[in-house]
Amino acid sequence: MKRYFLLATGITLGTFASAQPALKLIEQKEVARIEKTLSADDMEGRAIFSRGIDKAADFIAAEFKKADLQTVAGADNYLQVFYQLKPEFRSGSATVNGQALDEKKWMLITSEPQVSINERSGYEIAKIPAGAEFFREAYKFVGSGKNMLVLVDPGFAANFPRLGNFKRSMMESKSNTLFLLLGEAPETFSVEATHDIKKERLQNVVGMIPGKSKKDEFVIFSGHYDHLGIGKPVNGDSIYNGANDDAAGTTAVIMLSKYFSRLKNNERTIIFAAFTGEESGGFGARYFSQQFDPAKVVAMFNIEMIGTDSKWGKNSAYITGYEKTDMGKILEKNLKGSVFTFYPDPYPEQQLFYRSDNATLARLGVPAHTISTSKMDSEKYYHTVDDEFETLDMKNMTEIIKAIAISSASIVAGKDTPSRVDASDLRR
Ligand SMILES: [Zn+2]
Known part of the structure; x- marks a missing residue:
């Protein structure tokens, strides 16, 4: 029985096996360290134009450096500065x-x-x-x-x-x-x-690993590192830490950069981006998308709020805009044989596909989806001062980051290319 199973899923397990040692690099302790740092009170809720967000940007840049990422064309560091x-x-x-x-x-x-x-x-x-x-x-x-x-x-x-x-x-x-x-x-x-x-100055944090053979084909992993900042005190707490939204996605981007940097077998170029200004209109993603030709982007994995368990429980997440490309099917295929499951977004009435930074690139035709575990109909701490490190499930979050890594394998390797979004079909 087992043998038959191995034969049937040989390809998936093959990818698995070669990725296995590096997967260990996605370690819960490290995930928790990064998540805790980004969502700490001294980051002041990472509102745009604040001292706290600049501190967060410097921290992310330092992690990109540790991961040995390259800067993107022409940049002398990881900070992608622009002005509003x-x-x-x-x-x-x-x-x-x-x-x-x-x-x-x-x-x-x-x-x-x-x-x-x-x-x-x-x-x-x-x-x-x-x-x-x-x-x-x-x-x-x-x-x-x-x-x-x-x-x-x-x-x-x-x-x-x-x-x-x-x-x-x-x-x-x-x-x-x-x-x-x-x-x-x-x-x-x-x-x-x-x-x-x-x-007024804003900055994304961007790094990359050049592809071995398909340098001009980009795969993007992104999350937004800004949040709501400091507001009116609620029970003595005034800091919107945004631990789940979206220090969690940013943590995933950093961990994935370390993982792929260790593997160094990506045929396509991988870009890692921590966006600013998501909560105030998506300025960061917009500026980012104007720095290269969207036709070169074969896939974008935007990661939002993966710190709590999804409605299906552990080891599962959902993909927004699932029906708009065949990217979701490719990810599912790559996850076969693993303990992980990705589902289509179960909250279509909430229009989540249009509510995060993936939408900016999707409007340009890029297969750009958001991966999340957030229970959008009942996520207790969403946009409250209680969205804190202590409310997150670090073990599950670590597993979800591994799942994203595994799910992207054939795209990063240049074997699968998701279909494009029909941009004419999207609202502005
Ligand atoms: Zn968010």
Whole structure:
């Protein structure tokens, strides 16, 4: 009986056997040390723009160094720094066909303090016609990376001032978007504007192990290391430690980096990313996704909240957006013969696929899923000050990290390539 079983699952066990010594590296004691450090009170709940989150970033970078990861192309360390900007309008004027244009009829989205534009500036012209989905279209133009002049149908006059919301928090960008509330393209126009640009620093932590043969094909393991920070005290505790959300996923990313670094047999390049700004709009993942061609990413394992037992009990987790690619089936296949089971997300009504950093890459077509154990209908400490180290099951979490490692084996080895997400099918 046993012999037959071995033959039937020979391939899986073969992968297993060669990975076995390195799997030991995913050790509960080490998992607990990292998890405890990231969720300690002195990390202050890792809110963006805090001292605590910078401390967490330095800790993750130090662990990446211990794992002997390389930095990504062109970077001299693991910190991927970028800026969130808050441009505040100071003064400006506009003319159209030689006539002054009312202040309520133009809006410039820019990250430059001084801008001067006219019809000879080479701006690409686009329209938001009557009946269009106004904000969705506007968002597309602002994010296009091109200098654009967008003519907005005068029927949108009431919504027009709300375009200013784009300035509340934006990423550094070399392109400008000028919206004019005009039905027709002007023959001549000019706009001068001055903004105060407030700059705030953010950083992802990113490292990699180059692939042996398929260097240009990337497999990403990610988790977000930011959390909610310090809030109003509840029973004397004001720190949102985010031990499960998502120090747990970050811990997994670090442990996986150590594991794959020891194996050093990955044919594809593996990228390890700890994202910032997930809890405040996914800025970290967005910046990260703009640093390379998404077509080169063959799979993304985003890891969120794996510190508690899933609804099926130990040694099991779920995959969000399961039906959107065949990646889940590949992971299941790789787990055959092990004690682990991955299931499709049992909380589809919660739209979890769209609620974490995987969505940023999925929208670009990347097979990007989140793996989690969190009981989203009853997770007691979710987004409370009690999401602390003591509430997590370190043994099970260690096993789940092993399961993720095993499940990814054939993808990392370049043998399986998940189907792509049909991005046209996704909401913005
Ligand atoms: Zn989270």
